[in-house]
Amino acid sequence: MYRPKFQSQLGRGPCSNDGTTDCNVRATQEAADWATNGNWVPGINNIRQRMGRPCNDATNLYNGRDALVSMGIPASLRINAPFSTAVTALKNGKPVIASTKYSVLNSQQPGKSGDPNFGGGHGIMLLGTRKRGDGKRIILSWDSLYDGRRSSIPKGPQWLLQSTVKKMMVVFARRWGGGDGRNETWFTIVNKKRSPGQRAYDIGYKTADDQDETELDINVVEAERNDLIITAADVDFYDLIINDPSIPAELRVEAEAQRALQREQIVLPDVNPYLEAEQGLDLPDADDLPDDEEDELVASIEDMEEGED
Numbered sequence: 001m002y003r004p005k006f007q008s009q010l011g012r013g014p015c016s017n018d019g020t021t022d023c024n025v026r027a028t029q030e031a032a033d034w035a036t037n038g039n040w041v042p043g044i045n046n047i048r049q050r051m052g053r054p055c056n057d058a059t060n061l062y063n064g065r066d067a068l069v070s071m072g073i074p075a076s077l078r079i080n081a082p083f084s085t086a087v088t089a090l091k092n093g094k095p096v097i098a099s100t101k102y103s104v105l106n107s108q109q110p111g112k113s114g115d116p117n118f119g120g121g122h123g124i125m126l127l128g129t130r131k132r133g134d135g136k137r138i139i140l141s142w143d144s145l146y147d148g149r150r151s152s153i154p155k156g157p158q159w160l161l162q163s164t165v166k167k168m169m170v171v172f173a174r175r176w177g178g179g180d181g182r183n184e185t186w187f188t189i190v191n192k193k194r195s196p197g198q199r200a201y202d203i204g205y206k207t208a209d210d211q212d213e214t215e216l217d218i219n220v221v222e223a224e225r226n227d228l229i230i231t232a233a234d235v236d237f238y239d240l241i242i243n244d245p246s247i248p249a250e251l252r253v254e255a256e257a258q259r260a261l262q263r264e265q266i267v268l269p270d271v272n273p274y275l276e277a278e279q280g281l282d283l284p285d286a287d288d289l290p291d292d293e294e295d296e297l298v299a300s301i302e303d304m305e306e307g308e309d
Helices: 023-035 044-051 061-072 084-090 102-108 162-176 218-227 235-242 249-265 273-279 292-302
Strands: 076-084 094-102 121-130 138-142 158-161 184-188 202-207 214-217 229-231
Touching: 023 044, 023 061, 023 094, 023 121, 023 184, 044 061, 061 076, 061 094, 061 158, 061 184, 076 084, 084 094, 084 121, 084 138, 084 184, 084 218, 094 102, 094 162, 102 162, 102 292, 121 162, 138 162, 158 162, 162 292, 202 249
Parallel strands: none
Antiparallel strands: 076 184, 094 121, 094 184, 121 138, 138 158, 202 214, 202 229
16 A cells, blocks of 8 residues: 655644644645655645635635545545444545544543644544554554654654544534534545546445445446435535536436535534634534533543444
8 A cells, every 4th residue: 555655734834824724734635645646745835726725724624625626536525424434444545534623632542642732623634544452443643743843742643543533533523513422423535546537526325225325436326326315415515516517417407406405404614613723713602512521422432432343
């Protein structure tokens, strides 16, 4: 498996904030490196331009997905999806860009923290998983805060317990994304860059009996559409299909109908969830999780770990 170059964020940004809001940008950079086998590692300004986010702005999974797709790299965004879907992708050797709550890492594995004073939302690329000798599964975190700037800060990718990663992701989704606080998480699965002429998007779907989400190439949708219920919490995803003239018109019409339905059912947050920690903004109460409830939530997730792979 090709191993991309690790990218740290602090003190390296071309913007005036010196990289403090570049966590998702660096994760996207690492993912692009992996997807092209090192043939193209886009710079920060290039990525931010593709994201549509100027210097110093916080970024999120939506922005990272858009940047990767614009490079011709398949990127499948999952909102409030089962954590097991992310683990399956890691087992298959694919990177997963995860939205995490950093305070959970500080409480669960403080020796693996890139900043013990930071507790907000943080984008991290995950790539690699295996079981330790004691049978516990671990996941390799390419956290851009792992720059070794102090002796207490790790340098380079670090192995985290799968249980820790799950808690970090579940708490983020519960606090800012309407997750169930048990198993639902936010992440993007990245695939290798395709050859010219191949489409760069995957679509999430559930079968009629509501099985777990699975990746499906957009080219297969037409043949199997009668057996599927196409779903996506990311309304913007449908714009990629609707505005692509190479996709059959019938499928684009269906995507437009699905987008309209999603817009009726889903209210996307007016505030970027990453801004609370990084720019001091308050989120709406409905999307917030009081700090005194976080420990209780983490403990409840911990109770679920018994017997979990």
